[in-house]
Amino acid sequence: MLKKTLTLIDSILKSPKYAIIFMISIGVISIYGTIFPAKTPYDFNLYKTPLYIGLLIILSINIAYCTYFRIIKVFFALQRGKFGQERIYTVRKDILELFTNRGFKIKKVDGGYLVFKGLLRTYAILTLHILIISFILTAGLSSYLGFLGTVNVHEKRGTDICFDWNEKKDVVLPFYIFVNATKIEYYPMPLKIEIEDLKNSNKREFVTKEGDIINYDGLKLRILKGIIEKRSIIFTLIDNNLEVGPFENEYSGKDNAFKIKFLAYIDPLPKQFYADLTINDRDGNTTNKIISINNPLNFKGYKVYLVDINRDEFGFPYVGLQITYEPLLTIIWVLCFLIVLTLFVYPFVDEVFVKLRENEMGFDVYIWKEKRNFYLIEKIKSYEIV
Numbered sequence: 001m002l003k004k005t006l007t008l009i010d011s012i013l014k015s016p017k018y019a020i021i022f023m024i025s026i027g028v029i030s031i032y033g034t035i036f037p038a039k040t041p042y043d044f045n046l047y048k049t050p051l052y053i054g055l056l057i058i059l060s061i062n063i064a065y066c067t068y069f070r071i072i073k074v075f076f077a078l079q080r081g082k083f084g085q086e087r088i089y090t091v092r093k094d095i096l097e098l099f100t101n102r103g104f105k106i107k108k109v110d111g112g113y114l115v116f117k118g119l120l121r122t123y124a125i126l127t128l129h130i131l132i133i134s135f136i137l138t139a140g141l142s143s144y145l146g147f148l149g150t151v152n153v154h155e156k157r158g159t160d161i162c163f164d165w166n167e168k169k170d171v172v173l174p175f176y177i178f179v180n181a182t183k184i185e186y187y188p189m190p191l192k193i194e195i196e197d198l199k200n201s202n203k204r205e206f207v208t209k210e211g212d213i214i215n216y217d218g219l220k221l222r223i224l225k226g227i228i229e230k231r232s233i234i235f236t237l238i239d240n241n242l243e244v245g246p247f248e249n250e251y252s253g254k255d256n257a258f259k260i261k262f263l264a265y266i267d268p269l270p271k272q273f274y275a276d277l278t279i280n281d282r283d284g285n286t287t288n289k290i291i292s293i294n295n296p297l298n299f300k301g302y303k304v305y306l307v308d309i310n311r312d313e314f315g316f317p318y319v320g321l322q323i324t325y326e327p328l329l330t331i332i333w334v335l336c337f338l339i340v341l342t343l344f345v346y347p348f349v350d351e352v353f354v355k356l357r358e359n360e361m362g363f364d365v366y367i368w369k370e371k372r373n374f375y376l377i378e379k380i381k382s383y384e385i386v
Contacts, residue, residue, distance in 0.1 A: 013065035022059040029055070053140070060136045067129040075122055078368060081109035081355045087364045091383040095356070095363065098379060104352075112358045118351035128342045135335045142328035150307075153179045154318045158278075162323055173323070175299060180276040180288075182309050182317050186268035188212070191226045193233055198250075198257040205263070213238065219256060231262040273309045275319045301325055352376060361385050 012018050033046035046052055077083060099106060099115045107114040149171065151162035158178035164171040188210035195216055196203045206214050213222050220238040224246055227234065236245030250259045278288045279299050289297045297304040308320030326332075354376075356363035362385055367377070 013062050014069050016066055016070070019059065019062045019066060022055060022062060026052075026055050026059065047143075056136055056140060060133050063129055063133050067126065067133070071122070071126050071129065075126070078116070078353045079107075079114070081112070081114045083353065083355065083366065083368050087357075087366060088377070089365045089380055089384045090359065090362060091356075091365055091380060092362045092385060095380065095383040098383065099354070104354075109355070112363060113356040115354040115356060116352060118349050120345065121349040121351040124342050124345045124349065128339065131335055131339045131342060135332065135339065138328050138331055138335060142326045142332060145327050147302075147323070147325035149173075149323045150321065151177075151323070152318050152320050153177060154312075154316055155179050155182050162321075175279050175281040175302070177304065177321065178278045178280075179319055180278060182276075182319055183274040184270050184309055185272040185274065187271045189226055189268040190266040191223065191233070191262070192264040193223070194261040194263050196259045196261065198252070198259055216258070217256070226262060226265055228265060233260045233262055235260065273306055275306050275309065275321075277304065279304070301327065354380075 029046065029052060033052075036044075036046075096106060096113070096115075102117075104115045104117045107116070148165045149162035150165070151159060153159055156179065158176055160173045160176040161170050162173055163169070190207070190209045192205065192207050194203055194205050197217070204216070206216075208214050208223050210223055210225055213220055215221075222236045222238060222243065223233060224236060225234040226232075232248050234246050234248055235251075236243040236247070237251065238244075249261075251257065272292055274290055274292050276288070276290045277297055278286065279297065280286050281300070285300075287297065287299055291297050291304065291306045293306055296306070303324045305322040305324070306319060307322050309317065310320070311317050353368040355366040357366065365380055
């Protein structure tokens with residue numbers, strides 16, 4: 001029973017099919033973690049569950065096992081000429097000149113010669129497997145050693161304390177964060193306005209938005225901004241491609257005089273959030289940057305992300321910050337680059353192993369069946385002893 005179990009485990013770990021199954025399983029499960037990420041330290045976090053971590057460990061073991069038995073062990077066997085049970089041809093000894101002229105390497109082995117070419121492919125696929133294993137282990141170690149914290153800081157205030165998601169408690173940061181100012185950039189606000197001609201009291205309504213141009217009795221008006229607190233409209237006149245103004249609510253000229261009334265609006269949608277931050281550490285190092293969503297501040301390996309701008313129950317503005325530290329992030333990016341580079345190398349390199357076993361007439365030819373090159377076989381056939 002134990003032997004059958006070990007045999008089953010061995011077959012699973014050697015099989016690239018199971019590696020693909022593990023990768024697909026990890027990808028499918030990761031969809032849930034992407035759609036429903038943990039938003040607080042107390043939410044369910046898929047990426048820290050034993051199931052997810054276990055799948056990563058099994059995948060790493062599977063890749064390592066396949067690398068040894070299907071690549072490294074096979075490679076050393078090929079280097080010793082330990083392949084080929086089926087002779088394809090018997091050829092003349094001057095075939096060695098063919099291989100020499102075509103850039104093949106020739107190595108003396110037991111019973112004859114090993115002729116090979118394209119070892120870069122083997123090295124590339126071996127490197128690829130090692131890089132993937134290193135990537136998984138490095139990413140896991142970086143996550144384990146890393147830091148993830150959040151903190152809310154009021155405008156014109158600062159702090160060196162944040163909540164550590166891993167420790168589930170407040171911790172002291174190695175630097176002090178001060179929020180100088182905050183700003184929210186909005187998309188143009190939809191507006192409904194009324195324009196009254198002050199000469200004849202005629203009124204017309206328009207539905208527009210900030211930045212748009214409307215035509216009014218032969219005039220072009222650009223609506224710059226609607227000020228909700230004052231119920232005011234800021235606008236300019238466009239005359240011969242020149243903008244005149246700005247004006248607020250009213251305009252009186254030689255030929256025209258009118259008044260604009262703010263009727264209604266739709267709440268504008270936030271377009272971008274900005275926070276002006278200053279960071280000081282205990283060694284006197286200082287950095288300042290205006291950060292926005294997806295544009296963090298980098299300081300000594302830490303990244304400070306802006307995740308929210310809001311007001312507290314008393315109306316004072318504050319920012320929500322996320323602070324991360326991944327000590328091995330640079331190594332992870334290097335590994336990603338090397339993986340991509342390796343993927344561009346090995347598909348374009350041909351690899352051939354041919355064994356020539358000496359006999360009385362010449363050589364018996366054996367070609368590693370998994371790497372048969374049909375063009376080369378035709379060339380070898382031309383040297384066949386009939």
